[in-house]
Amino acid sequence: MSKVKTLGQFIIEKQSDFPYAKGELSRLLRDIGIASKIINREVSKAGLADILGEAGETNVQGEQVKKLDLFSNEQMIAALTVGGECCAMASEENEDIIPIDNAQSATARYVVAFDPLDGSSNIDANVSVGTIFSIYRRTSLSGPGNTADFLQRGTDQVAAGYVIYGSSTMLVYTTGKGVNGFTLDPSIGEFCLSHPNMKIPNGGKIYSINEGNYVHFPDGVKKFIKWCQEEDKPSKRPFSSRYIGSAVADIHRNLLYGGIFIYPTTSTSPKGKLRLLYECNPLAFIVEQAGGKATDGFGRILEIELNSLHQRSPLFIGSTEMVERAEEFMSKYSSVELKN
Ligand code: AHG
Numbered sequence: 001m002s003k004v005k006t007l008g009q010f011i012i013e014k015q016s017d018f019p020y021a022k023g024e025l026s027r028l029l030r031d032i033g034i035a036s037k038i039i040n041r042e043v044s045k046a047g048l049a050d051i052l053g054e055a056g057e058t059n060v061q062g063e064q065v066k067k068l069d070l071f072s073n074e075q076m077i078a079a080l081t082v083g084g085e086c087c088a089m090a091s092e093e094n095e096d097i098i099p100i101d102n103a104q105s106a107t108a109r110y111v112v113a114f115d116p117l118d119g120s121s122n123i124d125a126n127v128s129v130g131t132i133f134s135i136y137r138r139t140s141l142s143g144p145g146n147t148a149d150f151l152q153r154g155t156d157q158v159a160a161g162y163v164i165y166g167s168s169t170m171l172v173y174t175t176g177k178g179v180n181g182f183t184l185d186p187s188i189g190e191f192c193l194s195h196p197n198m199k200i201p202n203g204g205k206i207y208s209i210n211e212g213n214y215v216h217f218p219d220g221v222k223k224f225i226k227w228c229q230e231e232d233k234p235s236k237r238p239f240s241s242r243y244i245g246s247a248v249a250d251i252h253r254n255l256l257y258g259g260i261f262i263y264p265t266t267s268t269s270p271k272g273k274l275r276l277l278y279e280c281n282p283l284a285f286i287v288e289q290a291g292g293k294a295t296d297g298f299g300r301i302l303e304i305e306l307n308s309l310h311q312r313s314p315l316f317i318g319s320t321e322m323v324e325r326a327e328e329f330m331s332k333y334s335s336v337e338l339k340n
Pocket residue numbers: 092115117118119120121210245246247248273
């Protein structure tokens with residue numbers, strides 16, 4: 001007997017964790033799994049652009065070649081629209097929400113927010129990218145969903161996850177009962193459980209931040225970076241600096257090895273760069289469920305009030321000890337006015 005457990009089998013098994021579940025959440029996760037396999041197929045062909053046609057051109061099949069972030073967006077929208085378990089979507093690529101107006105969506109109970117392709121500037125260099133998703137229960141009663149359905153706190157998420165298209169492709173998700181990771185076996189086209197019950201180390205030796213922006217950082221972040229670089233044998237400093245530029249990939253690595261990822265406010269981005277709804281909140285939910293911490297430098301990400309779809313937030317996320325250390329520097333050297 002094979003010991004392989006596929007994502008589909010795992011989801012069905014876990015459905016009993018939710019006594020009143022009718023299988024809708026399971027089907028939503030399945031739909032996202034399907035979209036991510038199609039995105040994976042295209043991402044892995046990215047280097048063939050010269051042969052198959054650049055974005056904006058017509059390919060050999062006479063189809064218009066799309067930029068991968070737009071292609072990924074379309075795949076997510078298509079899978080979730082056809083799936084029938086969600087009544088509206090919000091995407092990094094769309095200014096407004098995408099309501100779903102069909103027979104099933106009138107009674108669908110969920111809304112899904114996503115960043116269809118995270119780290120898209122890395123695509124042409126063959127560096128890891130990802131898809132991030134976040135699922136909420138709708139607050140509206142019926143019909144297609146509306147913007148207010150998305151303006152909930154991160155603590156209200158029912159499920160969140162990411163897919164990383166890297167040296168292998170992995171889907172990692174949580175429904176609030178721990179974190180599980182699945183690796184895509186391309187020979188059978190299935191995500192297989194490879195990282196059950198993922199836990200982030202409590203401490204770590206990696207800090208991930210775009211240090212090129214150093215002069216624009218708040219003093220607390222500057223002092224924290226200098227602390228990471230100090231020589232101190234007992235705490236194994238200096239730490240290593242690792243920054244990919246795809247939040248999914250940086251945070252995935254730190255989840256496995258221990259570390260902190262920071263995208264702070266800068267004088268040029270006074271609210272930070274990353275978006276609360278489809279970047280910070282889902283990543284925070286996953287990292288907390290794995291035993292780590294996620295804050296904006298002063299308070300918990302998941303408790304920030306969301307007032308608009310594309311609202312930004314600073315993000316300090318990763319191993320609990322490291323995030324708490326960074327917060328100490330923030331409260332000592334940076335003003336709380338930097339808070340959202
Ligand atoms: P996206 O590709 O979805 O726009 O996200 C990019 C984000 C995030 O993944 C990454 O950590 C960060 O932007 C990198 O920003 P800098 O280039 O400013 O470091």
